[in-house]
Amino acid sequence: MLKKKDKYIVAVAGATGAVGNEMINILEERNFPVEKLILLASERSEGKTLSFRRKETNINVLDKDSFNGVDIALFSAGASRSLEFAPIAAKSGAVVIDNSSAFRMAPDVPLVVPEVNPHAIKRHKGIIANPNCSTIQMVVALKPLHDAARIKRIIVTTFQSTSGTGKKAMDELLEQTKAILNFQDVKCEVYPHQIAFNCLPHIDVFLDNGYTKEEMKMVNETRKIMEDDSIKITATTVRVPVFRGHSESVNIETEKKLTPNEARAILSAAPGVIVYDDPSRNIYPLPVDATGKDEVYVGRIRQDESVRNGLNLWIVSDNLRKGAALNAIQIAEYLIRG
Numbered sequence: 375m376l377k378k379k380d381k382y383i384v385a386v387a388g389a390t391g392a393v394g395n396e397m398i399n400i401l402e403e404r405n406f407p408v409e410k411l412i413l414l415a416s417e418r419s420e421g422k423t424l425s426f427r428r429k430e431t432n433i434n435v436l437d438k439d440s441f442n443g444v445d446i447a448l449f450s451a452g453a454s455r456s457l458e459f460a461p462i463a464a465k466s467g468a469v470v471i472d473n474s475s476a477f478r479m480a481p482d483v484p485l486v487v488p489e490v491n492p493h494a495i496k497r498h499k500g501i502i503a504n505p506n507c508s509t510i511q512m513v514v515a516l517k518p519l520h521d522a523a524r525i526k527r528i529i530v531t532t533f534q535s536t537s538g539t540g541k542k543a544m545d546e547l548l549e550q551t552k553a554i555l556n557f558q559d560v561k562c563e564v565y566p567h568q569i570a571f572n573c574l575p576h577i578d579v580f581l582d583n584g585y586t587k588e589e590m591k592m593v594n595e596t597r598k599i600m601e602d603d604s605i606k607i608t609a610t611t612v613r614v615p616v617f618r619g620h621s622e623s624v625n626i627e628t629e630k631k632l633t634p635n636e637a638r639a640i641l642s643a644a645p646g647v648i649v650y651d652d653p654s655r656n657i658y659p660l661p662v663d664a665t666g667k668d669e670v671y672v673g674r675i676r677q678d679e680s681v682r683n684g685l686n687l688w689i690v691s692d693n694l695r696k697g698a699a700l701n702a703i704q705i706a707e708y709l710i711r712g
Contacts, residue, residue, distance in 0.1 A: 376445060376469050376709050381409035384706075385444045385468070387436050387459065388451030389413035389424060392541050393473055396699035397448050398426055406703060407710065414440050414451075441466040446706050449473055450698065464500030469709060471702045473504040478595055485598050488704040489646040490517040495708050502705055506588070507697030508532045508611065508620055509595040514670040514696070515689050516626065518644040519637060520600060523630035523683070527606040530592060531623045534577060535616040535661060538693050539564060544617055551615075570615050577611040586611060619661025620693040624686070631683045634675045641672050646696070651675050659690035667692055668700055 384401065388394040394415075401408060411426050414436040423430040434440065436455065441447055441463040449456050449463075449472040456476040463470050477483040484494035485503045490513050495502060505513075516525060536543040543564045550560040550570035560568050567574055578587035585593075589609040597603050614621075632640075642649045650659045651673035659671035670691045678684025691697055 378710075378712055379407075379409075379445065381407045382445040382710065383410045383412065383443055384408050385412040385414055385441060385447045385463070387414040387440070387447060387449045387455070387463075388473075389433060390415045390419045390422070391450055392537055392544075392694055393450040393698045394448075395424070396694045397450065397702065398424060400695070400699050400703050402427055404703060404707070406706065412440070412444060438462050441468050444468040446471065446709065448702050448706070450702075460501055468500075469498065470501045471504060471705050472501060473698055473702055475506070475591065476503075477501055478503040478505060478591070479598065485595060486705050487513055487599055487701060488708055489514050489644070490599055491601065492708055495705060504698065504702045504705070505595045505599060506591045507538055507693040508534060508588070508622065509592050509599070510697050510701055511620060511670045511689055511691035511693075512592070512622055512624060513596055513599050514646050514691075515641065515644075515672050515687065516596075516624070517600060518640050518647070519626065519628070519632065519685075520602070520605075522636075522640050523628035523632045525600075525605055525626050525628055527627040528596065528608070529625040530607070530609045532577075532592075532609070532611045533573075533614045533616070533621040533623075534611060535614065535618050535620055535693060536569060537618045538577075538620065538697075539613070543569070547615055547617065565613065569613060572615060574613040575610060577613055585609070616661050618692060618694060619664045620691060620697060621659070621661055622689040624689055625678055626685050626687070627678075627681055628683045628685070632685060634677055634685065637675050637685055637687075641675075646670055647672055649673070649675075659688060661690055664690045664692050666695070668695055670696060 413433045447463040447468040453474040453476040456474040460470045546564045588611040592609040593607045648669045658673035674688035
């Protein structure tokens with residue numbers, strides 16, 4: 375368990391990645407009580423520095439001795455490194471908040487979205503998992519509706535930005551766009567097909583059931599976070615030529631009928647949600663509006679006229695912030711509040 379202190383020694387593993395960078399920025403923005411910040415990355419980044427609170431901080435190589443004296447370890451270094459180093463960090467006395475898929479479905483590891491299931495944090499045994507980015511924004515919007523009317527079924531199609539894959543994917547989108555506009559051939563290195571001016575219904579690897587791993591993450595993680603295995607869920611995840619911000623078309627069927635106005639009222643009072651919904655004035659959530667923001671935006675709330683108790687929603691959020699770094703730091707804030 376985390377010992378109560380005025381300030382904490384915090385490590386960021388994967389500090390040079392897109393999410394790691396965002397973690398550092400958010401620690402500073404939210405004035406997290408950091409006594410010392412330890413930045414960890416691969417050998418390629420050794421000797422480099424990153425700025426924190428207007429001071430340059432050295433980047434160290436992630437190894438088994440990196441976590442001596444660390445109170446909170448924020449991991450965004452990929453599943454293989456989390457599997458190797460997170461248990462070492464926890465054994466050293468740190469509480470690990472891991473952004474990878476390594477521990478999300480482990481029965482003894484809490485999978486937490488603070489607006490949805492903060493009570494699960496107390497069950498941790500040294501490691502807490504951060505959910506998948508597309509799952510986080512969906513459950514933030516759906517949990518208040520589930521509490522009010524019990525969701526029986528979810529059908530979700532995502533439109534996920536290239537930042538969800540990482541900086542190299544964002545660079546590939548930029549370079550392909552420039553090439554096409556200059557009538558040059560495009561190079562596909564990160565994705566199997568051109569991403570510029572295109573949509574790829576393929577995120578992560580395909581499984582034997584025909585779904586991708588990303589799609590099954592949304593199914594399994596949603597049930598675990600919402601603590602309801604009875605919810606029927608199906609997902610299609612699509613990569614789109616957007617740099618930052620994930621969008622989702624979500625259809626829900628509820629046990630109790632909810633009108634669109636009732637749903638708007640519930641969501642307007644929900645933590646972490648902004649209802650942005652007035653199509654008559656062209657007001658609905660867009661990735662460019664959500665970029666750099668902490669909240670989950672919900673709009674296009676309307677009745678599904680094909681079923682008795684159905685609603686359609688359009689959900690947008692910054693995948694690097696609420697979908698990753700912010701959620702992890704919100705968990706850390708719960709930890710230090712005890």
